[in-house]
Amino acid sequence: MSPRIGLDLPTILQAAVEIADTRGLEEVTLASLAQKLDVRSPSLYNHVNGLSGLRSKLAVYGLEQLLHVMTQAVVGRSGDDAVRELGKAYVAFARAHPGLYDATLRAPDPQDEEVRRLAGETVDLVVRALQAYELKDDAALHAVRGLRSLLHGFSSLEQRGGFGLPLDLDVSFQLLLDTFLAGLHEMKRRAKAESKPN
Amino acid sequence: MSPRIGLDLPTILQAAVEIADTRGLEEVTLASLAQKLDVRSPSLYNHVNGLSGLRSKLAVYGLEQLLHVMTQAVVGRSGDDAVRELGKAYVAFARAHPGLYDATLRAPDPQDEEVRRLAGETVDLVVRALQAYELKDDAALHAVRGLRSLLHGFSSLEQRGGFGLPLDLDVSFQLLLDTFLAGLHEMKRRAKAESKPN
DNA sequence: TTGCAAAAACTAATGACATTAGTTATTATA
DNA sequence: TATAATAACTAATGTCATTAGTTTTTGCAA
Numbered sequence: 001m002s003p004r005i006g007l008d009l010p011t012i013l014q015a016a017v018e019i020a021d022t023r024g025l026e027e028v029t030l031a032s033l034a035q036k037l038d039v040r041s042p043s044l045y046n047h048v049n050g051l052s053g054l055r056s057k058l059a060v061y062g063l064e065q066l067l068h069v070m071t072q073a074v075v076g077r078s079g080d081d082a083v084r085e086l087g088k089a090y091v092a093f094a095r096a097h098p099g100l101y102d103a104t105l106r107a108p109d110p111q112d113e114e115v116r117r118l119a120g121e122t123v124d125l126v127v128r129a130l131q132a133y134e135l136k137d138d139a140a141l142h143a144v145r146g147l148r149s150l151l152h153g154f155s156s157l158e159q160r161g162g163f164g165l166p167l168d169l170d171v172s173f174q175l176l177l178d179t180f181l182a183g184l185h186e187m188k189r190r191a192k193a194e195s196k197p198n
Numbered sequence: 199m200s201p202r203i204g205l206d207l208p209t210i211l212q213a214a215v216e217i218a219d220t221r222g223l224e225e226v227t228l229a230s231l232a233q234k235l236d237v238r239s240p241s242l243y244n245h246v247n248g249l250s251g252l253r254s255k256l257a258v259y260g261l262e263q264l265l266h267v268m269t270q271a272v273v274g275r276s277g278d279d280a281v282r283e284l285g286k287a288y289v290a291f292a293r294a295h296p297g298l299y300d301a302t303l304r305a306p307d308p309q310d311e312e313v314r315r316l317a318g319e320t321v322d323l324v325v326r327a328l329q330a331y332e333l334k335d336d337a338a339l340h341a342v343r344g345l346r347s348l349l350h351g352f353s354s355l356e357q358r359g360g361f362g363l364p365l366d367l368d369v370s371f372q373l374l375l376d377t378f379l380a381g382l383h384e385m386k387r388r389a390k391a392e393s394k395p396n
Numbered sequence: 397t398t399g400c401a402a403a404a405a406c407t408a409a410t411g412a413c414a415t416t417a418g419t420t421a422t423t424a425t426a
Numbered sequence: 427t428a429t430a431a432t433a434a435c436t437a438a439t440g441t442c443a444t445t446a447g448t449t450t451t452t453g454c455a456a
Contacts, residue, residue, distance in 0.1 A: 105354075105355075105358055106358070110359050110362065116362065119362045120362070123362075123363065138365060138369075139373070141363055141365050142365065142369060142370045142373045142374070143373070143377075145352075145355075145361055145363070145365070145370045145374070146348075146352075146370065146373060146374035146377060148351070148355065149348055149351035149352040149355055149374060150344075150347055150348045150351055150374075151351065152351040152354060152355055153346070153347035153348055153349065153350040153351025153352070153354065154343075154344075154347040154351070156303075156350060156351065156354060157303075157343075157346065157347055157350055160303055160304070161308050163343055164308065164314065164317045164318070164321075165321065165339055165342075165343070167336060167339050167340065167343070171336075171340060172340045172343045172344065175337070175340045175341070175344060175385075176340070176343070176344035176347060176348075178381070178385070179341075179344060179378060179381035179382060179384075179385055180377060180378065180381055181381070182380070182381040182384035182385060182388075183376070183377035183378055183379070183380040183381030183382075183384065184377060184381075185384070186377075186380035186381065186383070186384055187373075187376070187377055187380060190380075
């Protein structure tokens with residue numbers, strides 16, 4: 001009971017990531033992938049459940065890596081520093097792996113257990129990074145959504161060249177993060193002013 | 199010199215939007231569109247330059263509509279009120295027309311003159327809406343990018359079901375906007391504190 | 397009224413793709 | 427050394443987009 005050892009999943013994913021990052025996610029086809037791996041496309045079905053299966057695996061792979069770089073960014077930090085490094089790590093990942101980043105958003109099946117686990121872990125990580133702002137109850141989760149919106153929005157628009165203006169992107173990002181953080185501090189101040197006097 | 203009067207561009211775009219909004223942008227194919235219009239797919243080439251041409255037209259069409267609803271949202275308003283209404287109009291558009299909204303981001307050719315014009319007009323509109331914050335020079339443009347990042351990020355993640363949490367989306371959005379606005383005010387305060395004392 | 401030119405819509409054909417069915421080849425272990 | 431498991435293969439089908447070339451319609455000029 002043992003077959004020939006040709007392809008394996010890591011090799012396939014690596015090749016797929018390379019195509020995605022250099023040519024775009026749409027160019028990741030079973031045909032282009034098979035050609036790159038010097039194999040006939042039906043052979044890929046032995047490792048992956050068709051094109052949609054490949055995309056799902058790619059999504060999980062990307063989510064794992066994204067979570068990893070985000071985790072590395074926040075260890076040993078807190079408050080503004082933690083959030084800033086988290087943000088920088090996020091956009092750096094999106095810049096370094098545009099196709100893979102794309103896959104994490106377009107491909108994932110929300111029902112997939114692995115996807116749910118990774119999403120949960122990511123939320124937990126960001127909640128912890130936001131601890132310093134003393135957000136009550138759901139407020140922390142809303143803030144996680146907000147931060148993610150802003151990070152994804154910036155990364156996504158940057159990738160699509162959606163910013164037509166001749167303006168330094170890093171400055172824009174820095175300022176956006178600063179504004180958001182200033183807002184968080186202000187919200188914290190307001191919450192205190194509201195609870196203390198009573 | 200006159201042909202038969204069958205299809206026309208508005209009819210085609212309307213049908214394409216309907217498919218995009220109900221089944222997703224990927225489902226807008228010349229085949230599906232032709233079927234919906236009760237025509238053979240090569241006939242569409244008389245009105246549109248293939249699939250990519252259709253997508254470009256769809257992008258322009260969407261950008262026009264988006265600019266329109268944003269314009270309506272800010273007329274007669276200023277400051278936080280203007281920004282809030284602008285934001286609400288943006289996400290409302292994305293919610294009402296998920297496929298068309300998608301097209302405005304994925305399809306447009308940045309070289310296209312029409313696209314550039316619409317993008318420019320949109321930037322101008324938002325810059326005007328942000329006048330109350332007295333942002334200096336490039337700061338206003340950076341703020342436009344920031345606001346757009348946050349609006350697009352939220353809309354995009356909402357559409358993809360990227361928010362796994364069982365939490366009210368409108369509250370999240372409201373809070374995100376509040377935080378951003380509080381941040382803008384704080385930045386304005388800081389800028390004043392920095393210039394005045396000198 | 398008639399005929400023509402322009403343009404829309406058509407048929408036919410090609411090539412890229414995903415996918416399935418069924419075959420061949422390889423290799424670890426019994 | 428034989429075999430069972432499984433990877434990789436060939437062949438075939440169906441869906442697309444796209445191009446070439448044909449037919450049809452219709453406003454206008456003669």
